[in-house]
Amino acid sequence: MTEKTYSIAVVGAGAVGLSAALAFARDGFKTVLVGGLDTRRDGRTVALLNGSVRFLEALGVWPEIAKAAAPLETMRIIDDTGSLFRPPPASFRAGEIGLDAFGWNIENATLVETLAEAARGCENLDLVPDFAVGFEADEAGAHLTLADDTRIRASLVVAADGRNSRLRQIAGVDARTWSYPQSAVTTILAHDRDHRETSTEFHTRHGPFTLVPLPGRRSSLVWVTSKVETERLSRLDDAALALAIERQAGSHLGAMRVEGPRGLVPMTGLSVNRYWSRHLALVGEAAHVFPPIGAQGLNLGFRDVASLRDAVVDANDSGQEPGSDESLNRYQQSRDLDVRLRTAAVDGLNRTLLTGLLPADFLRGAGLLALSNIGPLRRIVMREGVLPRVGVPRLMQGTVPV
Known part of the structure; x- marks a missing residue:
């Protein structure tokens, strides 16, 4: 058995894990x-x-990522629930808060490929394409055991190994999970009309139906609906599925064609009370899982990484180890409220769509109407949706005008 020593070991090579490894190595x-x-x-x-x-x-990876991404300049919400309190469509424009775009949409696989290419050329970073099967921690640090019996010693282990995190389970961090009576169909579409950099979200009685711009006359689909309906949709051929999507969208992008593989995503949630254990930090879906609503999941994962990086750098500057309790306590304090608020917002929106109760419909409709007509309120909500104003990690600061 061989043992290698590092300051930080990141487990999980998705977008969150790759970004964490790059941040610490840089x-x-x-x-x-x-x-x-x-x-x-x-x-x-x-x-x-x-x-x-x-x-x-x-x-240092954004210029390459931007080549395959499309800007989201406008976000449009359409109430398609059939409610008695249905408000008119609402549009939110990035220019109102001094931004060219709220964000950029890119295929997940392309993002991971680009981050991986940057990681291969990064100094201070070793890549080990193996699986961690064991984790132990004591006062001196942490030990990882890999599938090939290699042992890795580190002051801090970052668990970016997903919703079924083995490291979280070994460390004994409890996770609360829940599910919804829905699934989401995902795919890539081509269409006849320009999307004009507008993301359009239809609120239906079974969940949001969202079309998000991609480069050219292409968009990505996230269609949240009942499990029975997603199973029916998944059995359709490409032409029939494209027609069903076009009808659900009211033909506002014209005729559609399916231009990529499909996904079927379960609607589930996960949260933890602790984001760390001895010499271990949880990031991304190891710490929180969201249904694919509101673009919160990966963006929160990146905030986890940026916040953990700040805590580790501050600890290092004061002579402490990256995996010290003081460092990980700072990380916990920086993430707890942000994640709780986002979890409640996404869960609340989804459940109000499903209830069909008049008071819930009234509150949702009144809220959207207020955002449409009260400019200062709308701008506050847009800024908060893009990036919280309090406790912003240093690598994300200076992005939203006051």
């Missing part, structure tokens, strides 16, 4: 990234909000 910490790449294309995209764009700029 700050001079001897870092290892453990995990195999998954670049399968399943029709899923990610809308990188403005704070995430600034974070990726700080890592």
Whole structure:
């Protein structure tokens, strides 16, 4: 059995894990990234909000990512629930808060491929395409055991190994999980009309139906609906599915064609009360899972990484180890409120669509009407949606005008 020593070990080679490894290595910490790449294309995209764009700029990877991304200049919400309190469509424009775009939409596989290419050429970073099967921690640090019996010693282990995180389970961090009576169909579409950099979200009685711009006359689809309906849709051929999507969208982008593989995403949630254990920090879906609504999941994961990076750098500057309790306590304090608020907002929106109760419809409709007609309120909500104003990690600062 061989043992290698690092300052920081990141487990999980998705977008969050790759960004964490890049961030720590660029700050001079001897870092290892453990995990195999998954670049399968399943029709899923990610809308990188403005704070995430600034974070990726700080890592030096944004220029390459931007080549395959489309800006989201306008967000349009249409109430298609059939409610008695249905408000008129509402549009939110990035220019109102001094931004060119709220964010940029890119295929998830392309994002991972670009981050992986940057990681291969990064100093202070070793890549180990293996699986972590064991984790132990004591006062001196943490030990990872890999599938090939290699042992890795590190002051801090970053668990970016997803919703079924093995490291979280081994460390004994409890997770609360829940599910919704829905699934989401995802795919890539071509269409006859220009999207004009507008993301359009239809609120239906079974969940949001969202079309998000991609470069050219292309968009990504996230269609949240009942499990019975998603199973029916998944059995359709491409032509029939495209027609069903066009009808659900009211033909506002014209005729559609399916241009990529499909995905079927379960609607589930996960939260933890602790974001750390001894010498271990949880980031991304190891700490929180959202249904694909509101572009919160990966953007929160990047905020996890940027916040953890600040805590580690501050600890290092004061002579403490990256995995010290003081460092990880700072990380916990920086993430708890942000994640709780986003979890409640996404969960609340989805559940109000499903209830069909008149009071819930009234509150949702009144809220959207207020946002449409009260400019200062609308701008506050838009800024908060792009990036919270309090406790912004340093690599994401300076992105939203006052």
